[in-house]
Amino acid sequence: MSFFLETLLGGLMSGMLYSLVALGFVLIYKASGVFNFAQGAMVLFAALSMARFSEWIPQWLGMDNLFMANLLAFAISVVVMFTVAWLVERLVLRHLVNQEGATLLMATLGIAYFLDGVGQTIFGSDIYKIDVGMPKEPVMMLENIFEGGILINKEDFVAAFISALLVVALSIFFQKTATGRALRAVADDHQAAQSIGIPLDRIWVIVWCVAGITALVAGIIWGSKLGAQFSLSTVALRALPVVILGGLTSVPGAIIGGLIIGVGEKISEVYLGPMVGGGIEIWFAYMLALMFLLFRPQGLFGEKIIDRV
Amino acid sequence: MNLRKLAVAASVAAIGLSAALTTPAAFAAEEQFFPVLAYRTGAYAPNGAPWANGFVDYMKLTNARGGVNGVKLIWEECETGYATDRGVECYERLKGKHGGATAVQPLSTGITFALTEKAPGDKIPVITAGYGRSESQNGAVFGWNFPLVGTYWMGADVLVQHIAKKEGGFDKLKGKKVALVYHDSPYGKEPIALLQERAKMHGFEVQLLPVAHPGVEQKATWLQIRQSKPDYVFLWGWGVMNSTSIKEAQATGYPREKMYGVWWSGAEPDVKDVGDGAKGYNALAMQHGAEPNAKVIKDVLSLVHAKGQGTGPKEEVGQVLYMRGLISAMLQVEGVRAAQGRYGKGKHITGEQMRWGLENISLDQKALDALGFAGVMRPVQTSCLDHMGSAWARIHTWDGKKWNFSSDWYQGDEKVLRPMVMLASSKYAEEKKIKPRTPEDCKK
Numbered sequence: 001m002s003f004f005l006e007t008l009l010g011g012l013m014s015g016m017l018y019s020l021v022a023l024g025f026v027l028i029y030k031a032s033g034v035f036n037f038a039q040g041a042m043v044l045f046a047a048l049s050m051a052r053f054s055e056w057i058p059q060w061l062g063m064d065n066l067f068m069a070n071l072l073a074f075a076i077s078v079v080v081m082f083t084v085a086w087l088v089e090r091l092v093l094r095h096l097v098n099q100e101g102a103t104l105l106m107a108t109l110g111i112a113y114f115l116d117g118v119g120q121t122i123f124g125s126d127i128y129k130i131d132v133g134m135p136k137e138p139v140m141m142l143e144n145i146f147e148g149g150i151l152i153n154k155e156d157f158v159a160a161f162i163s164a165l166l167v168v169a170l171s172i173f174f175q176k177t178a179t180g181r182a183l184r185a186v187a188d189d190h191q192a193a194q195s196i197g198i199p200l201d202r203i204w205v206i207v208w209c210v211a212g213i214t215a216l217v218a219g220i221i222w223g224s225k226l227g228a229q230f231s232l233s234t235v236a237l238r239a240l241p242v243v244i245l246g247g248l249t250s251v252p253g254a255i256i257g258g259l260i261i262g263v264g265e266k267i268s269e270v271y272l273g274p275m276v277g278g279g280i281e282i283w284f285a286y287m288l289a290l291m292f293l294l295f296r297p298q299g300l301f302g303e304k305i306i307d308r309v
Numbered sequence: 310m311n312l313r314k315l316a317v318a319a320s321v322a323a324i325g326l327s328a329a330l331t332t333p334a335a336f337a338a339e340e341q342f343f344p345v346l347a348y349r350t351g352a353y354a355p356n357g358a359p360w361a362n363g364f365v366d367y368m369k370l371t372n373a374r375g376g377v378n379g380v381k382l383i384w385e386e387c388e389t390g391y392a393t394d395r396g397v398e399c400y401e402r403l404k405g406k407h408g409g410a411t412a413v414q415p416l417s418t419g420i421t422f423a424l425t426e427k428a429p430g431d432k433i434p435v436i437t438a439g440y441g442r443s444e445s446q447n448g449a450v451f452g453w454n455f456p457l458v459g460t461y462w463m464g465a466d467v468l469v470q471h472i473a474k475k476e477g478g479f480d481k482l483k484g485k486k487v488a489l490v491y492h493d494s495p496y497g498k499e500p501i502a503l504l505q506e507r508a509k510m511h512g513f514e515v516q517l518l519p520v521a522h523p524g525v526e527q528k529a530t531w532l533q534i535r536q537s538k539p540d541y542v543f544l545w546g547w548g549v550m551n552s553t554s555i556k557e558a559q560a561t562g563y564p565r566e567k568m569y570g571v572w573w574s575g576a577e578p579d580v581k582d583v584g585d586g587a588k589g590y591n592a593l594a595m596q597h598g599a600e601p602n603a604k605v606i607k608d609v610l611s612l613v614h615a616k617g618q619g620t621g622p623k624e625e626v627g628q629v630l631y632m633r634g635l636i637s638a639m640l641q642v643e644g645v646r647a648a649q650g651r652y653g654k655g656k657h658i659t660g661e662q663m664r665w666g667l668e669n670i671s672l673d674q675k676a677l678d679a680l681g682f683a684g685v686m687r688p689v690q691t692s693c694l695d696h697m698g699s700a701w702a703r704i705h706t707w708d709g710k711k712w713n714f715s716s717d718w719y720q721g722d723e724k725v726l727r728p729m730v731m732l733a734s735s736k737y738a739e740e741k742k743i744k745p746r747t748p749e750d751c752k753k
Binding site: 003006007010014117120125126127128129136137138151153155156225226227229230231232234235238265266269270273274277278279281282 | 521525535
């Protein structure tokens, strides 16, 4: 029983981390109708920026204060991600207003390859450390209830908590602020939003900035766990089944989807994996998402699209 | 002359000039070409780049020392991204350049599998120092593959010998459990056959735990390890998979002292990001470890880096993977030297002649010392039938800051390895309808 609970908790915590990346997809899709394939590349770019600046700043300023170095690196990385957002809008999206969704998707695919390549050219292709003080050692809990207790990964626990905070903040931003409502209006209909005076270019910059911040937080958490390196861009592939399952337009969907995928893949790997030779968790997550789609094609919380003909 | 005629004339002149620059005759006399299949971008770049830097630096060092009996080495690099299709594309693009490739080193077991089919037709030796197909040690069947200095079966055999020694003998392995956490690819699957053979011999259990590319998601794997509590974990990873495994071991409380990586899971990029969390982690050393004090490293620093010609960062020189690349290049240079001994000193050699050279490498300790490899590696002696040439390895352990040797030398057990190599290579020969070379064929 205790091992099952460990697997379940491990899955839930992994799921929260997937949700964090899935949120980036949802934010941009919700506000601009663009499926941003570059979200993984943004996570990598942001993580590399954070890792390298936190390493360079003490060398440049001759200081030995990790907290200050991280704070400055975070501030610079925010500026870097805002600049990326502004450039994406100015050089790519502005020219593709009212184009087919597939065109926008292909454009983000191009942005992904560009960011992957440029990120490694500017920041290097080694494995870089992000040390924001995340605890690494595990802790045993409920030892008097279960024999041997339940092992909890403190780092995952802290990461899941930060992810939850970010989700709450984003939900409030979308539901309760004027900018959030404008973002949703743009997502519903570009032309209608423009006709009532919502500036499309500014809104797109804002949403890419918010997605950039989400990518930065995801990059710091994932980078702290795995090191800032190229494979972080593949983390986006782990979030794809989450958005398929949760629905592309729902913030709660990204969370619930993340938790279901996280738990599903861990339990499948641990309990079914040994029967079929193991290594099934990646494709099992997609299979799980597709099975849900059989019953709810719009995802768990996605909007049902009904077009008038 | 009108514009059209001028354009035609210019094109003809350009083609002529290009042909003059690339025809074998222009290079064949005093240059020897090597394609460099490398990966400096992508998921495996942190491990691929230092290898490539060491590899290229040694060729620069050889040229700085006057070439191989005056023959200068030339090379061209191609980025494979550790992908088999791109590796084959690189090979096809470079194999005919500058008078033809002398040999190729793919640094990927997947690419090696693909090139094994092509090499006999192209007559280009495929050198796979410390990787590739283990049965390709048998030169009678795999005439063009050279797993010099180590195969995965040999590496796995040494690891089993080491844990047996720690336990107090092979008989003490009975009832023990060894988990193999491996990259789910041809590379990661290579040691399975040897471990299963040894498990049968000594009565221990092998738990197989594949990890999907690139290896960043291992939570479920380590939960299984936590459940099954193996006595030892062998790690057959590459790139970010290695550091992720060590981090997950830390997160699940598995002792790093009981973890043993293959030689591709035991370098600085695998542990430096983990720091103290990796303290006590062990890995195979394919003879060498980190060798900052070796004479050859001092030569690289003074003859290459001091002149501003270093390929990578100076602080990387002498690190584990840099050394692996350097030794891989040294072995091919010694192959050229051996071939020149037969086919003419100071002359360009063909791929076929290079094969003869690689089958006749004879590096005793004196020769290695003269090249600057004293204390780094032990003698290598290849033959037509033995394309590995040396089966020595030892263990090194990470102390939180650097790698230190923690065992004496071991040698792969030929009594275990040879029958496996012969069986697997005969099966391959049968499948591919290859007539194995005889000792008489080898004299040709």
